[in-house]
Amino acid sequence: MSTHRVEIKGSADAFDVADGQPILDAALRAGAWIPHSCTQGTCGTCKLKVLCGSVDHRESPEYTLTGAERADDLALACMATPQSDLVVEPTGAVDDGVPHHPLRDYLGEVVELSDVAANTRRLVVDLDEDMAFNAGQYCELIVPGHGVGRQYSMANPPGEQRRLEFHVKRTPGGLATDGWIFDSLAVGDRIDLRGPLGQFNLVHQQAEPAILIGGGTGLAPLKSIVRHALDRELVPEMYLYHGGRGRADLYDVEFFTDLAAQHEHFHYRPALSDESWDGATGLVTDVVVGDFRSCKGMSAYLCGPPAMIDAAVKSLKRRRMAPRLIFREEFTPAASVATP
Ligand SMILES: Cc1cc2nc3c(=O)[nH]c(=O)nc-3n(C[C@H](O)[C@H](O)[C@H](O)COP(=O)(O)OP(=O)(O)OC[C@H]3O[C@@H](n4cnc5c(N)ncnc54)[C@H](O)[C@@H]3O)c2cc1C
Ligand code: FES
Incomplete structure (x- = not known):
């Protein structure tokens, strides 16, 4: 498989991106930080300027990345994949003062699946290995048979790195919820997930209530x-x-x-x-x-x-x-x- 080298301007970070891999995914796996929130093309937080080289925007939605922005060499890091080596510059602050944990794939076993409120389930997963994350971050659970991920925030504190707790609301007709978590998923099932993701967190001591x-x-x-x-x-x-x-x-x-x-x-x-x-x-x-x-x-x-x-x-x-x-x-x- 061929790769392209991506450098982040203004930082020491450079990493390889495989064919078809989103720039953000490769960056986070390599321990490089690009500001991001949804990782699915809907928020625009991961927008970056392509200073050198070209990208395939893939399914970047027009409402998040307009034609004018594409013409101005902007791209969504969570969607775009390189077509050549690149130099990029994120539009948000790369150093946000927060320690970030590299993105990785994990396997886990469902140990609890309980109805806790109307159309709401608590899903608890024991990972095969620890996941370091910041309080407030989320994982993508991979929907079996579809290979697509859906985001669910960790409800447990980061001191508990092996057992993750999620709260899931049923979406009528939803692929991950109606079609899996509220349907076939059962205690004892093995699931794939990737994380940690997102920049919603509380990490440092703060003076403000x-x-x-x-x-x-x-x-x-x-x-x-x-x-x-x-x-x-x-x-x-x-x-x-x-x-x-x-x-x-x-x-x-x-x-x-x-x-x-x-x-x-x-x-x-x-x-x-x-x-x-x-x-x-x-x-x-x-x-x-x-x-x-x-x-x-x-x-x-x-x-x-x-x-x-x-x-x-x-x-x-x-x-x-x-x-x-x-x-x-x-x-x-x-x-x-x-x-x-
Ligand atoms: C960063 C992030 C963190 C998240 N964390 C959680 C979490 O902790 N718990 C949780 O329950 N969900 C969370 N979500 C939402 C979750 O990722 C899924 O979008 C949701 O569970 C629906 O997935 P689905 O595959 O069942 O539905 P889909 O197949 O994706 O959608 C089916 C239909 O429902 C509509 N739909 C889907 N979601 C919504 C919505 N929220 N409002 C209105 N219409 C909708 C779609 O437009 C579509 O028509 C999070 C989303 C993001 C971006
Ligand atoms: S558009 Fe939300 S992180 Fe990329």
Whole structure:
């Protein structure tokens, strides 16, 4: 198999990319960092400038990489593959001050598959070997028989490197969920996955209190972050909000209630939008806005459906949170099935 050499301008990193391999995949496997988020062509975070050489954009969606951007030699690192040796320059910061762990393929065995909320499963996988990752990152689970991956965030803290916990929401007609995780997948099955991926994380100690908002299974990476941050005392005060329509959508309520009872600097507030109860009622973002008159000097970690994240970002900015302190992970559908 032939390879092409790729150099990242302004860094010492250079790596080989095999025929048909996306630039991002090869970079992360070689321990070189290119900013990225979705790894499926939908977010644009991995955009880079091709300074020298040419690429095949493959299935890069037009709504993420326009014709004008292609003409300007921009490319999506998670989709494009080299047609020659390349010199590239990422459009985002290559040194983000976070220690990154190389991407690798893993094999694991399903040890738990349980229904924890409406159309929501907890999937626990024992890996054959440890995976180092940052709290907040995700893996791609490979759908058997299709060879395609779907992203699922780790809910366990990075101190647990052998046993990974995922929270999966069923998508009606979805390839990975309806067609596999909610259908044929069973305890004892062997599965393929690759990771770690993504730049949504909480790694360093921070002075700002944090508001964490999860919609549905957007709770998963926040659970990892909360457990890690409490273990290491990384954040002075944490407020976790979990939004669902009704009580049937909430899960791990006892876990977080107990955690809040054990840690006076951790607060847990589930919110229901479509059902009245003795807890917070309304859209989770409205509940947050009602709780804080000002978010100046605070940070936020947001995860879940794109619409919830957009609403949360607008609300937090209105409450004077600095945009640079708002971190987000959007659960966007795969580019092959998404509409712009
Ligand atoms: C970085 C990242 C992390 C993620 N982490 C998690 C996680 O921890 N837990 C989790 O449950 N999911 C997570 N997701 C979403 C997940 O990767 C899949 O997209 C989702 O499970 C659907 O996959 P599928 O193969 O079943 O459906 P597909 O076959 O991909 O889609 C089937 C149909 O459903 C639509 N669809 C798919 N997903 C959505 C959606 N979110 N909203 C609206 N329509 C949709 C598609 O447009 C399509 O028409 C994450 C996504 C990203 C990008
Ligand atoms: S990481 Fe490439 S488009 Fe999202």
